[in-house]
Amino acid sequence: xxxxxxxxxxxxxxxxxxxxxxxxxxxxxxxxxxxxxxxxxxxxxxxxxxxxxxxxxxxxxxxxxxxxxxxxxxxxxxxxxxxxxxxxxxxxxxxxxxxxxxxxxxxxxxxxxxxxxxxxxxxxxxxxxxxxxxxxxxxxxxxxxxxxxxxxxxxxxxxxxxxxxxxxxxxxxxxxxxxxxxxxxxxxxxxxxxxxxxxxxxxxxxxxxxxxxxxxxxxxxxxxxxxxxxxxxxxxxxxxxxxxxxxxxxxxxxxxxxxxxxxxxxxxxxxxxxxxxxxxxxxxxxxxxxxxxxxxxxxxxxxxxxxxxxxxxxxxxxxxxxxxxxxxxxxxxxxxxxxxxxxxxxxxxxxxxxxxxxxxxxxxxxxxxxxxxxxxxxxxxxxxxxxxxxxxxxxxxxxxxxxxxxxxxxxxxxxxxxxxxxxxxxx
Numbered sequence: 563x564x565x566x567x568x569x570x571x572x573x574x575x576x577x578x579x580x581x582x583x584x585x586x587x588x589x590x591x592x593x594x595x596x597x598x599x600x601x602x603x604x605x606x607x608x609x610x611x612x613x614x615x616x617x618x619x620x621x622x623x624x625x626x627x628x629x630x631x632x633x634x635x636x637x638x639x640x641x642x643x644x645x646x647x648x649x650x651x652x653x654x655x656x657x658x659x660x661x662x663x664x665x666x667x668x669x670x671x672x673x674x675x676x677x678x679x680x681x682x683x684x685x686x687x688x689x690x691x692x693x694x695x696x697x698x699x700x701x702x703x704x705x706x707x708x709x710x711x712x713x714x715x716x717x718x719x720x721x722x723x724x725x726x727x728x729x730x731x732x733x734x735x736x737x738x739x740x741x742x743x744x745x746x747x748x749x750x751x752x753x754x755x756x757x758x759x760x761x762x763x764x765x766x767x768x769x770x771x772x773x774x775x776x777x778x779x780x781x782x783x784x785x786x787x788x789x790x791x792x793x794x795x796x797x798x799x800x801x802x803x804x805x806x807x808x809x810x811x812x813x814x815x816x817x818x819x820x821x822x823x824x825x826x827x828x829x830x831x832x833x834x835x836x837x838x839x840x841x842x843x844x845x846x847x848x849x850x851x852x853x854x855x856x857x858x859x860x861x862x863x864x865x866x867x868x869x870x871x872x873x874x875x876x877x878x879x880x881x882x883x884x885x886x887x888x889x890x891x892x893x894x895x896x897x898x899x900x901x902x903x904x905x906x907x908x909x910x911x912x913x914x915x916x917x918x919x920x921x922x923x924x925x926x927x928x929x930x931x932x933x934x935x936x937x938x939x940x941x942x943x944x945x946x947x948x949x950x951x952x953x954x955x956x957x958x959x960x961x962x963x964x965x966x967x968x969x970x971x972x973x974x975x976x977x978x979x980x981x982x983x984x985x986x987x988x989x
Contacts, residue, residue: 610846697945887928
């Protein structure tokens with residue numbers, strides 16, 4: 563059953579068929595071979611999307627739309643410039659710090675790449691960065707957006723594995739900051755050798771002015787993270803609160819969007835949400851087929867026969883996910899692989915929330931690698947550079963991400979200590 567599914571899936575990828583439709587074809591074929599009524603496929607697909615925490619996805623996507631067009635993202639980038647622009651690497655450091663701010667609200671790596679890239683790349687070119695260098699920094703920093711909460715991939719992981727989304731969000735805070743720090747160190751080193759990236763003198767008055775302009779925007783991550791940690795609301799409710807607040811400050815205080823602009827934002831949000839839900843619906847059917855055929859249980863036994871050492875097991879799983887990331891986008895890889903791999907690692911004592919953050923990070927690296935790296939293609943479009951030159955410029959950053967990955971595997975406490983401390987459990 564597993565090999566039939568994988569064969570159909572890879573054939574669909576080779577033919578250029580969207581992953582969601584490939585999963586649908588596989589589901590129908592498996593149903594026919596198993597002599598299962600097709601009505602059960604509809605029942606299972608509806609069950610997959612009939613999930614309350616899924617409401618967080620369209621709300622967070624819409625928050626990202628409001629941020630990009632309502633002046634919130636621009637003010638956060640200006641604050642990042644006043645905060646870290648004096649560090650060697652100049653605007654490169656600003657782009658990474660801005661991605662940490664932006665990722666802490668939008669939850670989307672693609673949105674981060676498009677928003678911060680369009681704002682930062684032209685200025686970075688003027689300050690001595692080559693087009694590939696500037697694009698590489700803005701593209702690679704987008705992976706922070708899927709680790710620092712809110713995170714759409716973590717929401718999907720929580721749903722398909724029945725792991726607390728709130729706990730996943732809290733678990734992503736420290737690793738997200740660590741990734742950002744690793745990229746900033748790499749940028750510092752590259753600027754030292756390459757000479758690109760003019761610095762600006764640190765001025766407290768400019769920092770204060772930038773803070774005054776952006777402090778309303780900074781309340782957004784406080785609402786999301788503080789509300790979850792404080793038990794005020796769940797991750798799903800935090801998405802609604804973040805949307806209402808972002809709309810309020812964009813319409814009333816910043817006044818950079820108007821009510822008629824919301825229609826276009828809603829259309830774009832609906833399109834992206836529909837893609838995610840269709841994918842999740844068919845993936846739920848496939849997961850059901852694999853479960854009734856004991857595929858996850860068989861995989862657990864086979865992997866346990868190889869090793870039961872958590873560190874070695876995680877290295878094997880990480881290598882597998884890196885390979886998957888080369889040929890499959892993050893969202894389908896998450897909904898397909900998470901239900902199969904999570905039981906394997908949890909049986910040796912690995913925390914499910916820790917594995918969710920690790921999996922999102924590894925598949926996030928896949929967004930930055932050819933041939934299907936979504937953020938890579940977005941970066942090429944925004945920065946107007948070729949794929950070859952961009953990949954070459956990103957090589958030092960690939961190394962930095964792999965170093966951070968090894969650190970997270972070797973020291974899982976980096977991820978788990980904060981959710982254990984706050985004891986966040988609800989969705």
